[in-house]
Amino acid sequence: MxxxxxxxxxxxxxxxxxxxxxxxxxxxxxxxxxxxxxxxxxxxxxxxxxxxxxxxxSSVVEVLKGLTPIDYADYAPISGTPDFIKAIKKAAFGSYVPKAYTEAIATPGGTGAIRNTIQNYSKRGDKVLTSDWFWAPYSTIAQDIERSIVTYTLFDENGSFNSASFESKVKELLGSQDGLVIILNTPAHNPTGYSFTKDDWYSILSIAKAATTDPTKKITLLVDVAYVDYAGDEEEYRKFYPLLEDLPSNILVVIAYSLSKSYTMYGMRSGAMICMTSEKEIADEFKTVCSFSSRGTWSNCNRAAMATLSSIYADEELxxxxxxxxxxxxxxxxxxxxxxxxxxxxxxxxxxxxxxxxxxxxxxxxxxxxxxxxxxxxxxxxxxxxxxxxxxxxxxxxxxxxxxxxxxxxxxxx
Ligand code: PLP
The missing domain is CATH 3.90.1150.10 (Aspartate Aminotransferase, domain 1)
Structure with a gap:
């Protein structure tokens, strides 16, 4: 009560x-x-x-100053303007070109991407898995849509990724629910600053694959890359992306990308959720269900932010x-x-x-x-x-x- x-x-x-x-x-x-x-x-x-x-x-401010009234006054399409969708995929992936089906949906920051992923890839009452050191709003978001956060222990006694704890939680949760959303915040994790190594990724993916050999079980790997542009070399820190290709179709990857830090547009509330899957139907479905959720929460997103990112990616020099x-x-x-x-x-x-x-x-x-x-x-x-x-x-x-x-x-x- x-x-x-x-x-x-x-x-x-x-x-x-x-x-x-x-x-x-x-x-x-x-x-x-x-x-x-x-x-x-x-x-x-x-x-x-x-x-x-x-x-x-300041380079972003210059673009903002040059926007037309239509850029900020008009509605944007629910899933984002076509130019923004192209631009944000490039912003998130850098020079990497995914060998997977990808669809992107505009969201109000990374927060919106996290919310829409939990909403559409878990059921009410489900538990969502993340590490014991975690960004508190994950729990706020989960609770707000009638889910809850459960944690695995991120580090073992040697300070390495605790794959045993991760594995036992994945198995336990998939024993009692059919689908599992796992939030992985890397690189430059909030709050620890840890970045998953290639070996960590191999462990995560092999555990996820082993846990989904039964085709009725599903995993969504929600990769929160809010800090990807502040970890160091931008290309180097995107090298984990190819590991996310060729996963079984019952493992879906959703990248939560945010313009808040990367383009210093914290207050403009812009970002995207981008799926990676080996099956076209699953990518199409992602677009349909996530657009529906957007319509039912914030409707469309900030058009001025979309226009800004689109302008930046339309001009190599800029x-x-x-x-x-x-x-x-x-x-x-x-x-x-x-x-x-x-x-x-x-x-x-x-x-x-x-x-x-x-x-x-x-x-x-x-x-x-x-x-x-x-x-x-x-x-x-x-x-x-x-x-x-x-x-x-x-x-x-x-x-x-x-x-x-x-x-x-x-x-x-x-
Ligand atoms: N994920 C993490 C771990 C964060 O720390 C933040 C912001 O602080 C976000 C996602 C998303 O932020 P925003 O909604 O402003 O894009």
């Missing part, structure tokens, strides 16, 4: 305030009281420059400009992450296996208490189920070099 006066909880656990928003607010209050130099706000999930300003790709501007910021971010990792190693602060991206995670007992103790020292990080998430995206390289020692000092007092 819920305590709501009018609203229905519908089995959802709904916090009064978003956790990250609340901590961010406290950081802002402390900055106002004590000064910015006394506070490290490592809660923010957007890329900031060293002065704390949002990084915005694309090169956007890519090179982003690469500069990616380099800055990678350096911050490596600086944090190096400093953590040097002082002996344990971090979760890290490769790249916006976040680093620190395993600890009682993360809420640890978070509060850090706040007293002017350090704001996000407590998760198994530790603390530090956003290297929102702090400078200089701060990254010093922060591990300060964090360790506080953690030792708990």
């Amino acid at each position: 819920s305590n709501y006066k009018m609203a229905e909880a519908n089995n959802r656990v709904i916090p009064v305030e978003d956790k990250i928003f609340g901590i961010n607010q406290k950081a802002k209050e402390m900055i106002a009281k004590e000064g910015a130099d006394k506070v490290v706000n490592a809660t923010i999930g957007s890329l900031l420059d060293d002065d704390g300003n949002l990084v915005i790709l 694309l090169a400009k956007v890519t090179s501007e982003r690469q500069g910021y990616c380099k800055m971010l990678v350096q911050r992450g490596k600086a944090f990792q190096k400093a953590a190693n040097e002082v002996g602060l344990e971090i979760v296996p890290f490769d790249a991206g916006f976040f680093v995670s620190i395993p600890c007992d009682n993360p809420d208490a640890a978070g509060e103790a850090l706040q007293k020292e002017g350090i704001f990080a996000v407590p998760l189920g198994k530790g603390l998430r530090v956003s290297v995206a929102s702090i400078s390289e200089e701060v990254c070099k010093k922060l591990p020692a300060s964090i360790l000092k506080v953690l030792k007092t708990i």
Whole structure:
């Protein structure tokens, strides 16, 4: 029974305030009281420059300024404009050309792609699998459409991908339900910064294949690539895509691609879900059912964002400009992450296996208490189920070099 006066909880656990928003607010209050130099706000999930300003790709802004009124005033087709569909496939895949049937549907950011995949490839009441370190909105999305998240243990005791845990959860869940959506956030996973290696992928795919030899069982691999353009070399980090070809037809791959970070269009809410399958009928069906879901939730997506991406991909020079501007910021971010990792190693602060991206995670007992103790020292990080998430995206390289020692000092007092 819920305590709501009018609203229905519908089995959802709904916090009064978003956790990250609340901590961010406290950081802002402390900055106002004590000064910015006394506070490290490592809660923010957007890329900031060293002065704390949002990084915005100026080459993208130029395109936005040149849009026509029709570009932002008119409706877009439900599944996206044809030019956008072509452009977003290129944005997601880079130079890789899939040897699979692919269809893309516009979504409001990666979030929309995640929501539409869970909605259309699981049943009400089903469990959706992801790793024990995970982006909390996966659970919000699942709950909101009457599913729930179940986790496997991402790392074994050696800090490698825990394929045994993954396998046992896949088998367990497919023992009690016919279909299973598995969310894989790679490269530069939020919150750990881990990227699946080729060997990890081989394990995942062989486990998925073994679990679906019975044709009545189905797996949807939802590959959330929200950070693919901020892990390092863009082509290198897309090399896992060919491994997703030639899968049995009862394993569907859905790529969730987001323009939020890649094109600094966080607020414009744009992205896509792109399927990869060995069967044309399954790709056609993907288009039909996902468009239906779009119509039933947000209807069509932001046309201005579609026009922007289409313009960028219609002009090689412009694309090169956007890519090179982003690469500069990616380099800055990678350096911050490596600086944090190096400093953590040097002082002996344990971090979760890290490769790249916006976040680093620190395993600890009682993360809420640890978070509060850090706040007293002017350090704001996000407590998760198994530790603390530090956003290297929102702090400078200089701060990254010093922060591990300060964090360790506080953690030792708990
Ligand atoms: N997936 C992960 C892991 C994220 O961290 C984010 C954004 O923070 C997203 C997906 C999608 O973001 P958006 O809906 O803005 O594209």
